[in-house]
Amino acid sequence: MRWRESLRPPPLQRCIIMTEHSAPPSARPAKPAPLTVFYDGACPLCRREIAFYQRLDRAQRLVWRDVAKTVECPDGYCQADLMARFHVRTAEGHMESGARAFATLWMVLPAPWPWFGRIAQWPGIGWLLERAYRLFLPLRPLFRRWA
DSSP states (O other): OHHHHHHSOOOOOOOOOOOTTTSOTTTSOOOOOSEEEEEOTTOHHHHHHHHHHHHHOTTOOSEEEETTTOOOOOTTOOHHHHHHSOEEEETTSOEEETHHHHHHHHHHSSTTHHHHHHHHTSTTHHHHHHHHHHHHGGGHHHHGGGO
16 A cells, blocks of 8 residues: 555645735735824814714725824924824825815715815815815814814
8 A cells, every 4th residue: 555655646736826916815915095194183173073084984994193192203294293284194105284185085085075075176176275274273272172
């Protein structure tokens, strides 16, 4: 019996060529999040609004960074910059702030929010939204009491 087993050829080794699409999900490189959202978690009004957006992000595709709790800031920004205005960073590493950051966030949220993002990009609308945002910023501490 043993001599017959020794005459058998070794089992065939299968060579599988894995492409990016055929690789198991754990072996594929992770896609970067479409957006990283930087928000002031010390502001009750901001926390409420971010909680609303987080509930919309059911797929949990976005990264949420409370800049009041962390000192980890993107290049060229300090914690005070990130707390003074709303910021997002795209997957490509581009930073947006203010009304443009909100429009960028709305574009990646589920329907109907992308429509608001598109409208914010119309000529003149983005400018108006940014002016309204700048008017709101000095008043933000007053709204904290009502949040």
